[in-house]
Amino acid sequence: MLTVSNVIERFKFEVVTGEIGIHKAVTSIDVSRPGLEITGYFSYYSSERIQLFGTTETTFFINKLTDEEKRERAYLLCRDETPCIIFTDGYEPPKEIIEACKETSTPLLKTELTTTNLVFYLTDFLEISLAPETNIHGVLLDVYGIGVLITGESGIGKSEIALELVKNGHRLVADDNVEIKEIANGVLMGKPPKLIENLLEIRGLGIINVMTLFGAGVVLNEKRIMLNVHLEFWKEDKEYDRLGLDKRTIKIIDSEIPSKLIPVRPGRNVSNIIEVAAMDFRLQKMGVSAAREFNERLIAHIRSKNDGGTQSL
Structure with missing residues (x-):
């Protein structure tokens, strides 16, 4: 079983808070950037995926939401099945998300990697780690x-x-x-x-x-x-x-x-x-x-024999 701790070990993420939840299972090979969710639209929130906050998500969350909206959206992001939330590009997570992750035991991680690079490396890692497997003698x-x-x-x-x-x-x-x-x-x-x-x-x-x-x-x-x-x-x-x-x-x-x-x-x-x-x-x-x-040669040979036989008649 792949866990958040395996992901942390592989990419050397810094754990900001939510250490209790690092043994949560990671079950989806997809990762999400919850842009629509930050605006308040959670109808199709893929909460079972790893959530990434890049420049767009982080700056919008900090500069465009009221304090009350920040607290509300932060807790809506942190569900029981959510493996973890990762902030890329070295961004410091806002205090509202830190508090929500701490209270819900959702691992909150950060990295200096850019969002584009992390999506590429992380998706590749998840595809291999979560691929169907079997053993054969x-x-x-x-x-x-x-x-x-x-x-x-x-x-x-x-x-x-x-x-x-x-x-x-x-x-x-x-x-x-x-x-x-x-x-x-x-x-x-x-x-x-x-x-x-x-x-x-x-x-x-x-x-x-x-x-x-x-x-x-x-x-x-x-x-x-x-x-x-x-x-x-x-x-x-x-x-x-x-x-x-x-x-x-x-x-x-x-x-x-x-x-x-x-x-x-x-x-x-x-x-x-x-x-x-x-x-x-x-x-x-x-x-x-x-x-x-060989099959084509054989067919051609048979046809030539047949043609020869027809001509002799």
Whole structure:
């Protein structure tokens, strides 16, 4: 849960008053500049948002309102669900707002940042912090710049494959458990839990620290997930895609990403296959598809055969 204290710690805000309320939850990714509310219009007051006072709001409050209006508007701004009120540009909060925040335990903060900059940084921070999240059992690596999430049943060899990919120069993000946040539609960011950061579990060997063994260049703290490779033990009675025309996807939270089903059996170099899958994914993003090209060649060949047969008749 994101709280006001987390926001204070991130941006080094100065707490003016309302310290009792710094453990309030922040639930909205939006921030508000309560200009209309200061004039007295509270019909659509988004009280669950962080409230920002910039130059316009502060000067209007101080210079255009009577003392009675200041007190009234200050208390109307401080509701139970209001996370906090922040004054930007180094402005000192008016005494009426200080009193209202103190009595209602609404954190009142100030910063030297400009309103424009704070809105940009704060919104970005809230979007990431409050993004929907989940955990998936798997391994996440950066393979040729592509975030590849390797999934499959326990014991199929995901960590061993990750170790071989790391030795080939690719970078490990997370092993066994991947924390995933959907920071935008179709944008999934994966990272490791702090407890297992930089670690790989190899059955028969135990826990190894890949950064200690291979250097800081083989690990990443976070990576966008762009491709899923799902491993399963080879089933003789199952027909697997041989042309690459099947368009599989996997849904994580509300986003879908391309997925490749790779059968595993002795003798198959799965690490090499995953490297090729990542390179092929990059080519497809650039509009190059070997499967589509082969299909077009095949159709053209069949048509030429048919045309030849018609002419001979």
